[in-house]
Amino acid sequence: MLRPWKVSLGERIDASRDTPIYLQITQALIRDIESGRLPPGSFLPSSRELATALSVNRKTVVLAYEDLISQGWLSSESTRGTMVSSLLPGSQRRDNPVAEAEASPCADYRFEAGPTRPLAIPDGKGLKIDEGTPDGRLLPPDLLNRAYRAAILLTSRENRLQYRDPRGSERLREAVAAMLRSERGLRVTARNICITRGSQNGIFLASQILLRPGNAVAVEELTYEPAVAAFRACAAEVVSVRLDREGIDVEHLERACRRHPVRAVFLTPHHQFPTTVSLRPERRLRVLDLARQFGFAVIEDDYDHEFHFDSQPLLPMAAYAPAQVIYVGSLSKLLLPALRIGYLAAPEEVIDAIAHRVSLTDGMGNGLTEEAAAELIENGELRRHARKVRQIYASRRETFADALASELGPIVDYAIPDGGLAFWLRFHRPADLARIEATAPAMGLRFASSRSFATHDKAASGLRFGFASLTPHEARAALRCIRQAAG
Numbered sequence: 001m002l003r004p005w006k007v008s009l010g011e012r013i014d015a016s017r018d019t020p021i022y023l024q025i026t027q028a029l030i031r032d033i034e035s036g037r038l039p040p041g042s043f044l045p046s047s048r049e050l051a052t053a054l055s056v057n058r059k060t061v062v063l064a065y066e067d068l069i070s071q072g073w074l075s076s077e078s079t080r081g082t083m084v085s086s087l088l089p090g091s092q093r094r095d096n097p098v099a100e101a102e103a104s105p106c107a108d109y110r111f112e113a114g115p116t117r118p119l120a121i122p123d124g125k126g127l128k129i130d131e132g133t134p135d136g137r138l139l140p141p142d143l144l145n146r147a148y149r150a151a152i153l154l155t156s157r158e159n160r161l162q163y164r165d166p167r168g169s170e171r172l173r174e175a176v177a178a179m180l181r182s183e184r185g186l187r188v189t190a191r192n193i194c195i196t197r198g199s200q201n202g203i204f205l206a207s208q209i210l211l212r213p214g215n216a217v218a219v220e221e222l223t224y225e226p227a228v229a230a231f232r233a234c235a236a237e238v239v240s241v242r243l244d245r246e247g248i249d250v251e252h253l254e255r256a257c258r259r260h261p262v263r264a265v266f267l268t269p270h271h272q273f274p275t276t277v278s279l280r281p282e283r284r285l286r287v288l289d290l291a292r293q294f295g296f297a298v299i300e301d302d303y304d305h306e307f308h309f310d311s312q313p314l315l316p317m318a319a320y321a322p323a324q325v326i327y328v329g330s331l332s333k334l335l336l337p338a339l340r341i342g343y344l345a346a347p348e349e350v351i352d353a354i355a356h357r358v359s360l361t362d363g364m365g366n367g368l369t370e371e372a373a374a375e376l377i378e379n380g381e382l383r384r385h386a387r388k389v390r391q392i393y394a395s396r397r398e399t400f401a402d403a404l405a406s407e408l409g410p411i412v413d414y415a416i417p418d419g420g421l422a423f424w425l426r427f428h429r430p431a432d433l434a435r436i437e438a439t440a441p442a443m444g445l446r447f448a449s450s451r452s453f454a455t456h457d458k459a460a461s462g463l464r465f466g467f468a469s470l471t472p473h474e475a476r477a478a479l480r481c482i483r484q485a486a487g
């Protein structure tokens, strides 16, 4: 008979935790069995002894023992007591939590292609300057409420809340395809659409099917860092291409293609992220020529297509080069980022390959939210909401430009953007920017680091200032805070 096990559970049982005490005893015993401290065949103290040692009610220990017996961890040996089941294999592991953490295979992956900037601008007091997100306060909760209610009623009646097509809700794909045909000139049907969890998910899925380790992806020297992180996660080489005031430098892109195996080029041609300029038609055509010549795909991230204030927006590149472009869109800027509704438009076989990836990761997306989004498109509410917020944002852009000129005019260089929800601010003196970044957070201002857009050390730095999510009053307060921080 094995020696009785020395009770050492005391320090692991804590009545103030949310976990019931009987469950804490159960967990601690399993952990000791798993670590080898309690080998198969060893006897446990009687329930009375353990209850006294732990200062708990005996019934609590009895409950823990009974649970463990019914699960097969312990066995009851009638008169001899309760022991660790002799059917369990002996443990190979030393009871050393530090060694255990080091040996864990998770340790190898923990920081793989790790985050190069904080996962999010932290929530908290004070004002947050985002990179161009909508003002969630402008979306009446009742609008969403009604859309979800209608979606629940319809899908329940038709028994459609089941496992289904990884490309997403048929109804939403039809609605998105119709919208892309009528408003953006894309020649697509539902078969060319895959619904995604926001455009970030779309970018990730596109990179998964395009990029293999060692392939290169070209990005502008200032760009959307989470996209770069997605490319790096595919072990692709990220090649930085020069950017000027009119967008990507196409001559430099061509030289990059001659030197690297470029399989994809990531662009935000509608409003370059972060600098906000629209890519001019001649450069778009040149990029497409290069795509045909070097055999790369363009990942066209059209994250804020709905917001263009001074003129009609240029049609997406996907409208005239559907075979070369994987088009990425989203409802995050028009409705809310938290809905996580985005979409990809691409040739059918590309969409099928992407849908296969979806089936490997989350299986099928969020059917209920997709149906609610389809409801909003079909009943015209999305279009009405777009009209309303476009007017509000256009006016916020004007008042922001005035406030910017009066608060920061002498120290920043900027252009009023034709569209989108953000300004790009470049500081005449880098020292001003450094002072702002060092002192503004203590004054209650939260924003992304100016380095988070740069793909190399020498790239210009600046602040991307989302104006749409702030009321004019809040925006002026944020600008004043920046001015004070600049000293």
Ligand SMILES: Cc1ncc(COP(=O)(O)O)c(C=O)c1O
Pocket: 131, 132, 197, 198, 199, 200, 201, 224, 268, 273, 301, 303, 329, 330, 331, 332, 337, 341, 342
């Ligand atoms: C350029 C760009 N691409 C993609 C995204 C991701 O948006 P979402 O995944 O919410 O559609 C954002 C969000 O701000 C963005 O600015």
